[in-house]
Amino acid sequence: MINFHPTGEQLTLFAEGALSPEESVLVSAHVDMCEWCRDELQQKTELLAAKVFHLNEPVLRQHKLDSMFEGITSSSAYFTQSSLPYSQHSQYIHLDGMRFQLPRTLRKYALKAGGWSYLAGKTWQTAIDFNSSWQASFMYLEKGGHIPEHQYVGKAYWLIIDGELSEGRKVHKKGDFVAIKEEASKTPVCNAEQGCLVFTVLEKPVVFSTGLTNLLNPSSHLYF
Numbered sequence: 001m002i003n004f005h006p007t008g009e010q011l012t013l014f015a016e017g018a019l020s021p022e023e024s025v026l027v028s029a030h031v032d033m034c035e036w037c038r039d040e041l042q043q044k045t046e047l048l049a050a051k052v053f054h055l056n057e058p059v060l061r062q063h064k065l066d067s068m069f070e071g072i073t074s075s076s077a078y079f080t081q082s083s084l085p086y087s088q089h090s091q092y093i094h095l096d097g098m099r100f101q102l103p104r105t106l107r108k109y110a111l112k113a114g115g116w117s118y119l120a121g122k123t124w125q126t127a128i129d130f131n132s133s134w135q136a137s138f139m140y141l142e143k144g145g146h147i148p149e150h151q152y153v154g155k156a157y158w159l160i161i162d163g164e165l166s167e168g169r170k171v172h173k174k175g176d177f178v179a180i181k182e183e184a185s186k187t188p189v190c191n192a193e194q195g196c197l198v199f200t201v202l203e204k205p206v207v208f209s210t211g212l213t214n215l216l217n218p219s220s221h222l223y224f
């Protein structure tokens with residue numbers, strides 16, 4: 001069960017196309033995985049449509065709403081649209097014999113991943129070309145994997161694609177959308193047997209108290 005969702009305000013901004021392109025990718029990928037947010041978004045889209053068309057009640061024909069909703073969830077922002085032919089999308093991302101199914105929004109990034117790097121502490125990372133000053137990557141923690149304490153200086157998000165990631169007594173599970181507060185410090189660990197695959201997006205590089213500047217900041221792993 002998914003316990004962490006975008007806020008109502010984030011969903012509204014997403015429906016309006018007013019979120020930043022980078023955040024739109026995260027929200028869209030979460031919506032792919034979360035029925036509850038899909039319903040919320042559909043309601044917001046209907047209200048928005050009613051407003052746009054100066055109607056008091058959402059009385060647009062259902063098929064119009066459906067196609068509008070489909071348009072929003074598949075490509076809310078220009079950023080989530082892909083110029084790649086569909087054959088260059090991949091439903092899965094692979095690591096060391098393992099295969100993880102990706103939410104629809106992230107499939108176009110599977111083949112743009114830059115190759116996995118082993119970081120430390122049973123943790124792997126592959127940066128993706130996000131075409132932005134923001135940095136994005138997939139991170140995989142084996143069971144027992146952990147990331148040393150680090151601090152966030154800009155906006156940052158995690159989307160749990162598979163497995164579980166723990167922070168103290170909090171456990172983030174598959175589908176959880178984790179908005180990280182600016183200046184928050186984190187020391188996540190993975191206690192799950194199957195490990196944890198996380199999609200991370202950072203507005204600014206994270207800062208490690210231990211001087212491991214390259215760790216987690218995916219631009220340091222980009223070789224193309």
Ligand SMILES: [Zn+2]
Pocket residue numbers: 002004005006030034035036037038
């Ligand atoms: Zn949700």
